[in-house]
Amino acid sequence: MRTEILRDLQAALLDQLQQAWPALLRTVADGLLAQADRLGGSPAATVLLDARAAWLAFDAELRQAWFEQLQRLLERGLQTAFRRDKPSFAQAAGHNLSLQALAEVEQELALERQIAQFRSAAGEALNELNARIANLYHQPEGSERENPFRPYVLCGSLALGIDTLNLQGEIGSALKKAANQALASQVAALYQGLNALLAAHAIPVELPLQIRRQADSPAPPPHAASPALPATLHAQGRHLPRSDLLLRWIQMKTSPDAARQAIAQSEPPHWLDSQLNAGQLLRELFGQRPGGQTGQAPFTTYAGSTVLASSIAELEQSVAGQADASDLRNHILEHRARLSSQAREPSERMVVDVVAMLFEFMLHDGKLPSSVRSQLGRLQFQLLKLGLFDPTLFAERQHPARQLFNRIGSVAIALSADDPLSDGLGEAIRHLVEQAVGAPHSDVALFERLLAELEDYLRRTMQHDDPRMVQAAAALSSAEERSAHYLHAMAAMRAALDGLTLPARLEHFLLATWPLAIERVGRDDAAQARSCRQLVPVLVWSVQPKTSNGERMQMLKRLPELVNLLSRHLAQARLNDAEQQDFLDWLVAAHLEALKEGHTRAGASLAELEARFADFMLGSEATGAAPDYPAGLAAGFVAEAAEALEGGLELLDAQFDALALPEAGAPRDEALAEALKARVLEQLKTGVLVDIAFGGSARRARLNWISPRAASLLLTIANLDKPAALSVQLFRRLLALGHVRFVESEPLFERAVQALLRNADEMEQWARQG
Numbered sequence: 001m002r003t004e005i006l007r008d009l010q011a012a013l014l015d016q017l018q019q020a021w022p023a024l025l026r027t028v029a030d031g032l033l034a035q036a037d038r039l040g041g042s043p044a045a046t047v048l049l050d051a052r053a054a055w056l057a058f059d060a061e062l063r064q065a066w067f068e069q070l071q072r073l074l075e076r077g078l079q080t081a082f083r084r085d086k087p088s089f090a091q092a093a094g095h096n097l098s099l100q101a102l103a104e105v106e107q108e109l110a111l112e113r114q115i116a117q118f119r120s121a122a123g124e125a126l127n128e129l130n131a132r133i134a135n136l137y138h139q140p141e142g143s144e145r146e147n148p149f150r151p152y153v154l155c156g157s158l159a160l161g162i163d164t165l166n167l168q169g170e171i172g173s174a175l176k177k178a179a180n181q182a183l184a185s186q187v188a189a190l191y192q193g194l195n196a197l198l199a200a201h202a203i204p205v206e207l208p209l210q211i212r213r214q215a216d217s218p219a220p221p222p223h224a225a226s227p228a229l230p231a232t233l234h235a236q237g238r239h240l241p242r243s244d245l246l247l248r249w250i251q252m253k254t255s256p257d258a259a260r261q262a263i264a265q266s267e268p269p270h271w272l273d274s275q276l277n278a279g280q281l282l283r284e285l286f287g288q289r290p291g292g293q294t295g296q297a298p299f300t301t302y303a304g305s306t307v308l309a310s311s312i313a314e315l316e317q318s319v320a321g322q323a324d325a326s327d328l329r330n331h332i333l334e335h336r337a338r339l340s341s342q343a344r345e346p347s348e349r350m351v352v353d354v355v356a357m358l359f360e361f362m363l364h365d366g367k368l369p370s371s372v373r374s375q376l377g378r379l380q381f382q383l384l385k386l387g388l389f390d391p392t393l394f395a396e397r398q399h400p401a402r403q404l405f406n407r408i409g410s411v412a413i414a415l416s417a418d419d420p421l422s423d424g425l426g427e428a429i430r431h432l433v434e435q436a437v438g439a440p441h442s443d444v445a446l447f448e449r450l451l452a453e454l455e456d457y458l459r460r461t462m463q464h465d466d467p468r469m470v471q472a473a474a475a476l477s478s479a480e481e482r483s484a485h486y487l488h489a490m491a492a493m494r495a496a497l498d499g500l501t502l503p504a505r506l507e508h509f510l511l512a513t514w515p516l517a518i519e520r521v522g523r524d525d526a527a528q529a530r531s532c533r534q535l536v537p538v539l540v541w542s543v544q545p546k547t548s549n550g551e552r553m554q555m556l557k558r559l560p561e562l563v564n565l566l567s568r569h570l571a572q573a574r575l576n577d578a579e580q581q582d583f584l585d586w587l588v589a590a591h592l593e594a595l596k597e598g599h600t601r602a603g604a605s606l607a608e609l610e611a612r613f614a615d616f617m618l619g620s621e622a623t624g625a626a627p628d629y630p631a632g633l634a635a636g637f638v639a640e641a642a643e644a645l646e647g648g649l650e651l652l653d654a655q656f657d658a659l660a661l662p663e664a665g666a667p668r669d670e671a672l673a674e675a676l677k678a679r680v681l682e683q684l685k686t687g688v689l690v691d692i693a694f695g696g697s698a699r700r701a702r703l704n705w706i707s708p709r710a711a712s713l714l715l716t717i718a719n720l721d722k723p724a725a726l727s728v729q730l731f732r733r734l735l736a737l738g739h740v741r742f743v744e745s746e747p748l749f750e751r752a753v754q755a756l757l758r759n760a761d762e763m764e765q766w767a768r769q770g
Helices: 002-039 043-057 059-080 105-122 124-136 151-163 169-200 231-239 242-254 278-285 306-319 336-342 346-363 370-377 380-389 400-412 422-438 444-464 467-497 504-524 526-542 549-573 577-595 606-612 614-618 631-645 667-683 728-737 748-768
Strands: 689-694 697-706 712-717 724-727 740-742
Touching: 002 043, 002 059, 002 124, 002 169, 043 059, 043 169, 043 728, 059 151, 105 124, 105 151, 105 169, 124 169, 151 169, 242 346, 242 748, 278 346, 278 748, 306 336, 306 380, 336 346, 346 370, 346 380, 346 748, 370 400, 370 422, 380 444, 400 422, 400 444, 400 748, 422 444, 444 467, 444 697, 467 504, 467 526, 467 614, 467 631, 467 697, 467 712, 467 724, 504 526, 504 549, 504 577, 526 549, 526 577, 526 606, 526 614, 549 577, 606 614, 667 728, 689 712, 712 728, 724 728, 728 740
Parallel strands: none
Antiparallel strands: 689 697, 689 740, 697 712, 712 724
């Protein structure tokens, strides 16, 4: 009987949520847009608009992911309710759901706040449901923890569903917050429905023992310490030096077993005392200023203790050659007491602790295979030595050492047993680490050389070793070169026509059509291209009114050459036979009108127009960088260049034609794409993984090549047996609309930095609560 009732409750909840989804979709989208409008053009508004775009773009995927996670959490709750021997989720038969995203303590506080919001919104309906569930299980006391339908299940499943989108950190957090706020407004009705169903089955709300229920107790404050804090930290944490407390706080997150051990305090003086704010001091170290400004670290030199240097060298030798795929030890943290005692200045102790904490996060970064984390762990002492004498390591994101860690991390995410590139890439990473470990000095030059070697390896492997990729890259490069020539010709044409009054048909022809002919003819015959350029002032002059017999005679002499040249090259301008004839017919009518007698207002003379177009006729316009060309034009040049590949190149721009340019009247999306431009170009590197909505589903793709002009790129897409081409302009737009997402939202080293700063802030909040 109980099983049937619980199944009815489960089905009723899922049915209510299915019916509520369309309204929830609109509420979240409208709320994010309203918040973004209030924030104007700030970076925070950009994050909210990114979240809204992802929410709308992945509607079906998110709903499916949410309900899959919800059903799994419900199944687990139904199995473990009022059981003393609650199995861990990881051991539950038939369940593969990873709770890593929810187990990360930096997200638990946000989740707890959302659960508290659900409790408040549910009110007495949740208390009633807890009591009825207890009666259903013949228990004397109601407990929210034993309720399979408790707020944690609703909040947690929605958060896990959003995590499947692999959104960038701030965007994912904003979306979770907005989605849970919208869902909280409906939770009372959901629980009232479940209570009504239980009442229909004669399950009472009165408990045998009237004991105060857990849900009646006040919700924890927003910044309460995580319930996962070990007893040792609760007991000793407030008496620890703050630098020791911060290290233990982070160790608690990354190595729970180690966090339960006795806390060994470091010797004074400490780099962080009770008067300093850990988050603020660390932000200064990392060159961050209030308001998003950046600057140099607060410490520009270090004491450079020879005793400390000798100790680092000894430790480096002692652990050399010991690393394997299972060795993820934080050697700096293990020997912290020794290293700190030999430092001469607090700044040196700070660097020892900061490097140890960064490696604590990187060694436990679940996005990377353990074999790669182990290799990076071998660089602990190299990074420590570098940080002691080069503070720009912390203050500059573009520091070569950070870039090397980030590039290794970005390509290591793709390593898998079924990837033919993985073995070679893993060996290349090991070789780079061997060079760093064996180097006599740890300096910027070393990491610059290793980074260049890695980039060279990736170019060779992902571009030059695949003949199809080489051919496709050549085709795209040719298309970009042609597009640039066209744009320069068109820009020069526009400048020469500025101020002239022309028939609209001729102006469009000269600006959009004839430059195509000039570009194509110029590839084979520079002299013919000059003839096409020299034709322009003659063509402009030919349609102007002729007020004298001399002008009419001059025009009649020039017409045969003019028409002959046009006829020969119109096909080069992508005009079919009908379009060519239509333009020539219009031109004949324009010439007849110009030759009529009775015109009183003369136009410019041919000599004047030729002087005006002198630079254009010589082709002497600038050949530097051209402005972004429209996606359709790029696709046209790519399509022509790809014809020689005989179908060996997938052109994605044509498949996303409706999204290639922003809709009229939608400047917000265009502004969003521009705001993403710098960030996108920074992330677009060889070997980076993305998910792209292609062929009716989301597919994993790897970036193999990006053009020198950063205008187009080549991808290897899962289950597609040929390279795929995509313009960077369209890629940015797809990213803004949520049709593309980076698998790695933040580079490895930067993830560690941000995790360190978040944990420092959490520790400060915990400590302030007294």
